[in-house]
Amino acid sequence: MSIDVDAFLREVALRLRPRMGELVDLLVSRMREEVPSVWAYDDLADPAMQSVSQHVDTVLHFLEHGFDISNVQAPPAAVSFATRLAEHGGQITELLRAYRIGHAAILDLVREEAAHLTTDPELRDAVADALIEETFDYVDHTSEQVVTAYQHARDIRLQRRLIVVNEASCRIGTSLDIARTAQELAEVGTEYLADFVTVDLLDATLREEGPAPAQDVLVLRRIAQHSVLDGCPESAVPTDRTHSFAPGSEPASALFTGHPLRHRITLADTPAWLAGSEAHRHAIGAFGIHTMLLIPFWARGSPLGIAQFFRHRDATPFDDDDLLLAQEVTSRAAIYIDNARRYTHERATALALQRSLLPSNVPRHAAAETAARYLPSGARAGVGGDWYDVIPLSGARIALVIGDVVGRGLYASATMGRLRTAVRTLADIDLMPDELLTHLDDVVIRLQREEGRDQDEISATCLYAVYDPVSQICSLASAGHVLPAVVPPPTDGDPVANPQVDFPDAPIGPPLGLGGLPFETARFELPEGSLLALFTDGLIESSTRDPDSGLATLRDVLAQTDPSLEDTCDRLLDELLPSRPADDVALLLARPHALDANHVKTLELPSDPSMVSHARAYATDHLAAWKLDDLAFSTELMVSELVTNAIRYGKEPICLRMILQSTLTCEVADASSTSPRLRRARTFDEDGRGLLLVAQLAKNWGTRYTRDGKVIWAEQSLPGPPDAPGGGWA
Known part of the structure; x- marks a missing residue:
């Protein structure tokens, strides 16, 4: 019976061989319906077709020459398809489901053809048993090989992803500078993911901290950009220039929802927010930009900006894994940028505070x-x-x-x-x-x-x-x-x-x-x-x-x-x-600068009330020599009061000193540390008005203490314009 089955299956295979293209189309059509996710990647369509074609050819070959699966090898196109699927981030369950659907479809086709060749129920059952046994063994062996290839490619992809993430961790955030951090993200992005990367931050977040801006006021500033081409010719917005996205556009939605987006771009199917700009349309056509990623910057629950990744030289479009990788790298950069932004605000505030506390001019x-x-x-x-x-x-x-x-x-x-x-x-x-x-x-x-x-x-x-x-x-x-x-x-x-x-x-x-x-x-x-x-x-x-x-x-x-x-x-x-x-x-x-000795006059006085008049005369004589007769009355009165206080309440030695510089200063020093005080004299008091008179006549007055006692001083402005320079400097 086995010989009859083998011969019968050989006859079936010979009858199906001329219809191989038709069989492949039927299988592909069925797989498109059952596993549509595999066909979402345009660059996987040809490898999938070749994989199906080589599987059908291999099965027909075994039917023609007898099954011997001990050394069976998965078709090269099947291994290539599995590898490409892993590189695109496709799921292994999709690959195995495609094998099951393909296996079932081939069994149906062979059994349908066998039904046309014989009406013997015993032969039909024997053929069905043989087909099920041999094809299951074939699917087990080949799927094991393609799964191994898939896992190897996936491991390489994961390793690459870890390398990129590690590289991003090392190269992004090396300083607390917003522009430099954004530029580091753009450079890492173009080296590992894209051909052109832009980084835009909300202009409001750069100026001050506060709540997220409203969606109808979406003004961004281009902080950084980098391209595989010199000079970023793809850019429609120069660095440090502001621009905006229309309310409700996909970049605006991505920014405020925090959800990243992937776009296919063609001249016939260009997003409206891109098509609205002549510069963007020109860049798309001139450089052949075919896919892009919109990755929002979010940190601590608030939107900061958005990064855009474009591909034009790399023919492979972005896939879900690229989207996840870009999102992970961007999220790390967002934390660094937010730290830099907060530090910049704090540093600017501290610097402004410090400069306000320092003398604005010496x-x-x-x-x-x-x-x-x-x-x-x-x-x-x-x-x-x-x-x-x-x-x-x-x-x-x-x-x-x-x-x-x-x-x-x-x-x-x-x-x-x-x-x-x-x-x-x-x-x-x-x-x-x-x-x-x-x-x-x-x-x-x-x-x-x-x-x-x-x-x-x-x-x-x-x-x-x-x-x-x-x-x-x-x-x-x-x-x-x-x-x-x-x-x-x-x-x-x-x-x-x-x-x-x-x-x-x-x-x-x-x-x-x-x-x-x-x-x-x-x-x-x-x-x-x-x-x-x-x-x-x-x-x-x-x-x-x-x-x-x-x-x-x-x-x-x-x-x-x-x-x-x-x-x-x-x-x-x-x-x-x-x-x-x-x-x-x-x-x-x-x-x-030293003060000229001719502008400093000093008089030693004994503790004798009769010396007050001598001190007044001494002061008026020198005012005349300095041509300051206009100050004679007020100076004479102040000297009289200060010397009188020193004689009455102080100790010898008592010294009167007059200093002429930008102001006229009269000082009376004595050896007592008793502090004078300004008090309000009552109507019939005979004293207590001296310092009050000095305070009224002087521009400034005060007391300073020395190792040997104290000095009471009073300053007067010189006659003439307020900004007239004083003399007396050597």
Whole structure:
């Protein structure tokens, strides 16, 4: 019976061979109906047809020559089809279902043809049994081979996907810069996925944080783009240019729903939102763009923008796996971009806060010519708490301040503002540098207590220097801050010779916030023409240079004679900071001026009430010599009251000093530390009106304390225009 079956099957095969094309078409038609997902990929149609054709040919071959499946090999087209299906992300269940449908269809065709050749029921049953047994064995062997090929291709695809994701993790988000992060995404996308990639972000999210914009106000800014072609010729929108998508368009829907989209593009079937732009239509036709992906940027539940991936040189269209891969890479980039965006906003806010707290212009003061620079740190480091200040003091003196709050961001900037305000407040009561830092240390300790235990410890450094143009003495104290550089004036014999840059021999106290440790004031002469350079450690320290090298470079630059302080500031930054600094930098240069001795008059007075008239006469005589007779009455009255108070309530020695600069200052010093106070005298009181008269006549007045007592001073504006410069500077 087996011989009859084999012969009969051979006859069936010979009758079916001429109809092979028809059989293939029937099988393909049936598979299209039953497994439509396989035919969704246009580039799989030909491999599928070839696979079916080779399977039919192989089955007919076995029917003609007898089944021997011990060495059967799956047709090459079937292996190729399985591999391509895996590369497109197709499911293995689709492949196996196609085999089952094909097997059933071939059985039906052979049995139908056999029914035409015989009416013997026994032969028909034998043929059916033989067909079922042999074809099942054939399908088992060949499907096992194509499944192996499918799994191998799938593993390669998954490995490639992991490589791309890993590469994206390494190359995207290397900085906290929005444009650079977006450009990194575009470059990775064109290297592994597409031929042209664009990255657009919502313009509103770049300007400020807030709720997602309404869909009818969809304005985006092109942040980055990259192409396999030089110059991105496919681009219809230049980088950093704004554009918009129509409300309800597919990009708008993808952006606000967060769902990615894949599009096939042809000249005959172009999406309306693309067809509406002549530039887009030209790019599609000129470069042959055939597929694109729309991948929205979402981070922390809010839309940020959209990335577009295009293919034109790669003939393979995007598939579902490409869509998933692009979505995964883009989602990672979205987090980095959102971090960069938030950091940029915070840094801009901190920088704006810090700049608002720093002097907008270095105050001009007759006692010293000054110039300053503030340079924020690089993007990753964040804005710090460096600051500087120039504070006018009584007696024609000037205070130079520089400091650094430990930490970064808004908190450091806000703390810096609080400390700068505290320094200005303490400077108003004319404390000695060491006493001022002691009080400032108490302020920092109080701030630490107010912040609570869960807050970071507040720490800062500060240098406070006071220059007196009358004595040409500079007094300074340091709380953990690097000492300033001092450049002596050029010698008369050789004005072009490089001076010897040095640092004062002064102790450096502990940083602010430790408490209980003393500060010391150092005094040194600072003659006319000298240069004092105050700076924070960010100027001389870096990851590639030790502080000693930085100080050596600082000395070299300062030793070069340059009359312009502004140019000196620029040269210091250029030489010491060739790249963006890792830490904030504050720099303050001061060139002191000495006050001409003819504009400072001093009179020692005994503690005798009769000397008040002598003091008045002394003052009016010198006002006449200075041609300030218009101030004689008010000055005489103020000198009389101040000297009277010193004789009545103070201790010897008593000294009257008159200083003529941009204002006229009258000072009376005595050895008592008793604090004078302004009080309201009653109608019949015989005293208590002296300081009230001084306060009414003077532009400014106050008290400062020295090691030996106190000084009460009063300033008057000089006659003439408010901006008329004062004289008396050497």
